[in-house]
Amino acid sequence: MDAGERRRAEALRAPGSRRLHVLARALVRTTLSSYCDVAPERWRFAPDPGGKPRISGPCERVGLRFSLSHTGGLLALAVSQGCEVGVDVERLEPHADFEGLAEVAFAPSERDAVRAAPPAERAATFVRLWTAKEAFLKAQGVGLGTVDPRAIAFDADASPLRLARGACAGPWSFHALRPTGAHIATLAVPTASVALQVAWATLGRRVTPPSGSRLAPGLSGRTPWRRAS
Incomplete structure (x- = not known):
């Protein structure tokens, strides 16, 4: 995590919320690293005018977009290339x-x-x-x-x-x-057809990250691929 992510994690008083925040950041970083030869800790993010986080480096030109949602300890991450994506889980x-x-x-x-x-x-x-x-x-x-x-x-x-x-x-x-x-x-x-990667993670299950990505300590859950068309 970067300094801002660590500060936000430290500000969360409930241990479960703190662990979920750390897990979310690890899930985003390791999944993005399956697309580019970038170490998970090197990704940088910045909010767009609406507040949605965007990749600001070091591989922002490949057109990756992502969306993150969580509920009751379950995390959902969707990653697309070349178009916007939104995910919600309840x-x-x-x-x-x-x-x-x-x-x-x-x-x-x-x-x-x-x-x-x-x-x-x-x-x-x-x-x-x-x-x-x-x-x-x-x-x-x-x-x-x-x-x-x-x-x-x-x-x-x-x-x-x-x-x-x-x-x-x-x-x-x-x-x-x-x-x-x-x-x-x-x-x-x-769009009517797009390649999507969808990753799930919970605090209680181990994740198998995408081919080419590196597992961050404490990351858990399950990561399948899905093509929407």
């Missing part, structure tokens, strides 16, 4: 008030889809739509604090998910993943 909480949450965060058609889902599928229906919204915003470098999530409407009956007609221009693609039986993740890319 844990399924079957007893949450999904209808109430949908009222404040979803467009009318999405709220109807959550209400119409069988009780056993309501959590997955909500989380599938929610992660798509988050991933879409992350790919654009903006956060929920600046956009009303109700203004982003998805066709809830489509598989894979797609933006409702008129919601946004461009061939946005959304790819649903199930990293565990208790989590749903969604990838968002502004």
Whole structure:
């Protein structure tokens, strides 16, 4: 980690949060090093105007983009080359008030889809739509604090998910993943076909990093490849 990352880690009082922060930084650095002959500790980052971290050196010209998400100890990292990418992962909480949450965060058609889902599928229906919204915003470098999530409407009956007609221009693609039986993740890319690397990590499982990358001490989890098209 660089000095700024170490300061942020030291400012986290909860040991679990601190370990997760360190793991996230290690996951990003070792995964990026599978693309370039750059040692993980040499990567440098800077925020773009919307606050999304970008590679600022030493290999920024190769067009790598990445997005990071975490929930309940699980980390998700997506890396693309030549286009933006957003990823969001959430844990399924079957007893949450999904209808109430949908009222404040979803467009009318999405709220109807959550209400119409069988009780056993309501959590997955909500989380599938929610992660798509988050991933879409992350790919654009903006956060929920600046956009009303109700203004982003998805066709809830489509598989894979797609933006409702008129919601946004461009061939946005959304790819649903199930990293565990208790989590749903969604990838968002502004193109119909792109090569993506998706990495998962938890505090309790060992990771096998991509070919060519070096394992950082304490890194754990599992790293598969996925091609979205």
